[in-house]
Amino acid sequence: MKVICTEKSQVLGTRIARALKTSVIDVTYSRFPDGEHYLQTGEIDDEMVIVGSVVDSDSLVQLMLLVDACDRATNHLVLPYMAYARQDKRFRQGEPVSSRVVTRALSQGVADVITVNIHEKEVLKSFTVPAQNLSLAEGISSYIGTLQLANPLILAPDEGARAFAEQVAIGGGWDRDHLEKIRLSGAEVRMAPRELSAQSRSVVIVDDIISTGGTIATAAGMLYQQGAKDVFAACVHGVFTGGAFVRLMAKGIRDVICSDTIERSCSRVSAADQIAGALIRQ
Numbered sequence: 001m002k003v004i005c006t007e008k009s010q011v012l013g014t015r016i017a018r019a020l021k022t023s024v025i026d027v028t029y030s031r032f033p034d035g036e037h038y039l040q041t042g043e044i045d046d047e048m049v050i051v052g053s054v055v056d057s058d059s060l061v062q063l064m065l066l067v068d069a070c071d072r073a074t075n076h077l078v079l080p081y082m083a084y085a086r087q088d089k090r091f092r093q094g095e096p097v098s099s100r101v102v103t104r105a106l107s108q109g110v111a112d113v114i115t116v117n118i119h120e121k122e123v124l125k126s127f128t129v130p131a132q133n134l135s136l137a138e139g140i141s142s143y144i145g146t147l148q149l150a151n152p153l154i155l156a157p158d159e160g161a162r163a164f165a166e167q168v169a170i171g172g173g174w175d176r177d178h179l180e181k182i183r184l185s186g187a188e189v190r191m192a193p194r195e196l197s198a199q200s201r202s203v204v205i206v207d208d209i210i211s212t213g214g215t216i217a218t219a220a221g222m223l224y225q226q227g228a229k230d231v232f233a234a235c236v237h238g239v240f241t242g243g244a245f246v247r248l249m250a251k252g253i254r255d256v257i258c259s260d261t262i263e264r265s266c267s268r269v270s271a272a273d274q275i276a277g278a279l280i281r282q
């Protein structure tokens with residue numbers, strides 16, 4: 001079994017290979033003058049682990065090309081972050097179910113799929129091959145533990161993030177709650193923990209994805225107004241679109257923690273060991 005990875009997942013791919021005690025096959029990536037992607041792999045093994053987060057449309061195309069280049073092997077697809085997973089329904093008439101388009105495309109040429117904290121588990125059902133989802137709650141918990149915060153409060157920013165934030169909190173034996181939006185007037189909204197007070201506490205807001213950072217930035221400002229000592233933000237997938245990281249820091253967030261499902265300089269938690277373990281078990 002050998003590992004191969006897309007350009008955007010080189011670090012995680014290499015870590016997975018190390019955990020599996022195998023090597024990474026070299027790939028040359030380039031583009032044609034018209035912008036089309038091109039790639040050429042080194043010698044492929046009979047069994048391949050293909051690692052590639054879909055972070056944008058280019059990385060999706062690159063991943064599909066990579067799977068095709070490995071078409072003589074038995075391929076295990078590792079999809080650490082899957083963009084388009086949030087469009088998992090036809091919310092309005094005329095919309096595509098984008099998640100289904102991606103899962104169907106990526107089911108071609110692979111034997112099975114591993115995802116990490118996919119935004120909606122139902123999406124797994126639209127792969128046409130067996131798919132399993134791993135959770136990095138334990139890794140995020142362990143990292144928060146290293147911060148040695150006194151009695152931190154783990155907060156989910158919304159209903160959708162509650163289950164994940166709860167797993168993180170249970171891992172460290174910490175208090176947990178979720179933010180509630182209270183509409184004060186037509187234009188004014190207050191966000192506060194539903195049951196517990198943030199007063200004088202270190203608060204860690206935990207979500208699966210930080211994209212624009214809008215929700216967390218607003219929440220952080222309000223938590224400081226409510227007397228929070230420090231506010232941290234932790235997520236699995238650090239998308240950080242449109243200057244989100246800077247916006248969060250500007251709100252006084254002490255630190256932003258994410259994993260290497262999307263490779264960032266604040267990727268403090270690695271998904272590699274868990275992915276390698278799942279590959280060994282399957």
Ligand code: R5P
Pocket residue numbers: 157160161207208209210211212213214215216
């Ligand atoms: C949405 O349901 C996700 O779980 C995240 O809460 C969301 O993607 C975060 O978005 P943003 O960073 O843009 O507020």
